[in-house]
Amino acid sequence: MRNEVTHWQSPHMHAYFPALNSYPSLLGDMLADAINCIGFTWASSPAATELETVVMNWLGRMVGLPDEFLHLRSDSPGGGVIQTTASESTFICLLAGRTEAIRRYKERCPELEDAEINSRLVAYTSDQAHSSVEKAGLIGLVQMRYIESDDQLSLRGDRLREALRKDRANGLIPFFLCVTLGTTGACAFDNLMELGPICKEERLWLHVDAAYAGTAFICPEFRGWLAGIQFADSIAFNPSKWMMVHFDCTAMWVKNSNALHRTFNVEPLYLQHENSGLAIDYMHWQIPLSKRFRALKLWFVIRKYGIKGLQKHIREGVRMAQKFEALVLSDPRFEIPAKRHLGMVVFRLVGDNELTERLLKRINSNGALHCVPASLKGQYVIRFTVTSARTTTEDITKDWAEIRSTASTIIHEYHAANAQVPTTRARARVPLAETRARNELFGSSLLLANSPMSPKIVNGSFAAMFDMDTDMVTECGFNFAHLRLGHKNSPAMRRRIRGMLLSGRQFSLDSRIDLVQGTVQGVLAEEKERRAQGKQAELPLMREDSVEAGGASAEHGHDAQNSHHAGQNRSRSVDRPADVDEDVPDEKPAPPTAKAQAPAAAPAAQ
Structure with missing residues (x-):
């Protein structure tokens, strides 16, 4: 079993987002499992209901939420609830927003059926939003409009306004916007301060998905991204990611819990109790009826570490990410296409996406560390997240050394493979027949x-x-215009020419060249003789100015030397025809004499 499990608590686990645990959380979960109560109403488990109310107020204040989101008075409509996942929270808030939109529209057009209104509803989100937002739209049977983010991967107000204008002109009904603080792809942040006033003006339910980044808001220096939260109707994040609380645990707050009641209120007689309507019954705040005692492990973690302990833990994760970012920037083969935020860095190899894709596959197959990819504006990137509370600086350095070493291998293999691919224009293919x-x-x-x-x-x-x-x-x-004709009157040349003339066959490229050059030399010799007799007719194969009287004597020695070296470079394996070489004995070249070297004995030069 050990070899078949992905070890999420390993210091070399850098995929997805953190799924941290801790001993206080483990003890709290063990105790909750031992108690094994089902806290769907106050009557079914008063301690579970009241402890959840208390810890959600604690956590809301820790991250800087306005009082509108907290359980402050018995008549306060706001408050927090622990859900299973951020995906479920998004779906719950979309359904609540849909219920409110249909209710408002029926007040204006009571003759319309709910199904007809629902078919015209449109929800909005960024193209960088989590896949759970799309799934919520599919299950909720509403159209989901994806708005393109800017260069910083952030959803901006002007693009939302343009999308709303077009849809209203087409008779559609905008009703919901999901803003992401800390996207899955690059931990980017939508501009909540621009989007919030638009949602208030257009009466859109504004839900904030801060699944990963929400824990960081415990540190005051990171709350700048939370500016504009006063315009939101709901917000959710996962303590089970970065806050060292065991999965599952998602904290969700709403300003108006009555919208949840109107959406999920199904109260048969056997679920009613004497305090119904007076106490909080969390079964009206969620999709399932049953509810685990999740508040206990969250309470254990907050009591054990406190605000300062959690802040120290978060800042250490950010410092590790900054360390890795500096290592990546030190190597010119890599680039960081999106700005680092919090504890996640996205990086890639400079060049084609194929290089980075190969790198990631090799890294994961080696097993020294684990990462996952993302696509940012068409670029394939590797996500590197500090996911373990046990990760040290030495672990980061070791993981970077593994990445660099693997990258060197991948780049070498890539260039070696591409070097074998011809870069010239492909030649036309001739059928074999x-x-x-x-x-x-x-x-x-x-x-x-x-x-x-x-x-x-x-x-x-x-x-x-x-x-x-x-x-x-x-x-x-x-080619023949640039052919240099040297002194070719060698025994080997004459033997090849005689063999070709007698047999009518040609056996090698050298033989063809000898035959052509021998023929041209014969023509040149005849031309020289005609010129000596005063005939100045041009050769059909060469220009008149290419034959100069003094050139033959001046270049005779040089051409003979070139001919000698050229003969050495030519193969003799197929020069001799079988039916000729046996009859023609080898001829040894005569030693050079002064007469042979005289200018008068030189053949016609080119």
């Missing part, structure tokens, strides 16, 4: 000696020799 027919003209194979140190035997197909999207004649003319 067509190449076979053309192979008959070129022989079965060719020895390409263009790279003397690494000759390769290739199929002598037309597709291998020519680029089909270029003019063959133009290409050949261009």
Whole structure:
């Protein structure tokens, strides 16, 4: 079982959001399970109901909520309740907002049915909101409108106004807005101060989802993001995330609990008691009837750590995130596309999303640490959250070393793979049947000696020799215009030429070059003789100014030397035809003489 469990309390667990525990919370949960009471009404468990009321007031004051959200008087409509999850809290508040919107609209148009009004209701949220908001809209059978966030991933007032204007023009009824403080993707914050007055003006139920960041509001320095909370109708966050309280535990406050009563009030006779209507019955504040004694573990944690102890814990998590942020910024291969807030850092490798995706998969497969991704405006990022109360600076440094090492491997593999991909324009493909027919003209194979140190035997197909999207004649003319013709009157050359002429076959690229050069040399020799007799006709293959009288003597030695080296670089494995080389003995070149080196004996130069 140990190897099959994801260890959420590990100091190297950086995925999702924290799901912390503590010994006080563990003891409180054990005691609640031992008591095992079901506190759906005050009568079913007075201690559970009253302790929940007390700790929700404590916690509300700790995070700086206005008094409107607290249980202060018996006639006060506001108050807090412990739900199972933030997702359920969003759904509950959406249903309450829907009930209030239908009730108000029926006062104006009593002839309309509830279902008809419901079909025109529209809820709003940011494109960075949690998936539970979408799920709430699906279950509540209302349209959910996602408004694009700004460059800081924050929902702004002007974009909300524009969306409201368009929907009202189309006959729809806006009724609900979910604002996120501490988004899941990058811990971004919607602009509550801009959105709040609009919701009050347009009579939208304003719900604040602060599932992760809400715990941080215990520290006064982080309450700036809570500005505008006075405009909200409800707010929820999870002590089970960052406050070291065991799951499940979500704190939710509302200004007007009567809206919850109108939505969820089903009170048969067997659930009524002598204090019904006087005491709080939390079954009217939630979807399920039954209720665990969750307040006990929350009370244990607050009593054990106190405000200062919880503040110290939160600030240490933020400090760890700042440490990791500095490490990421020190490596130019990485970037942080969104500003760090609280205890979460999002980072990625510079370049394509594929690089970061490969990095995350390799990190998780290695098993040294665990992270999850997010998508921010089309960018694939890795979320790094300090999720364990046991995480130390040494753990952060170790995890960063693992990330850097894995990144080096991924980048090397990525560039090595891309280096093998040709970057030139792809050549046209020739069908195999067509190449076979053309192979008959070129022989079965060719020895390409263009790279003397690494000759390769290739199929002598037309597709291998020519680029089909270029003019063959133009290409050949261009190559021969730059061909340097040296002194080729060697025994090996003459033997190859005689073999080709006798057999009618050509065996190698060298043989073809020898034949062409030998033919051109013959033409040049005849031209030289005609010029000596006073004939000045131009050669059909070369320009007149390419043959100069003095060039042959000046370049004879250099060309002969080039010819000698070129002959060394050419392969002799397929130069000799089988039916020719046996009859033609090897000829040894005569030693050079002064006469042979004289200018008069030199062949025509190019």
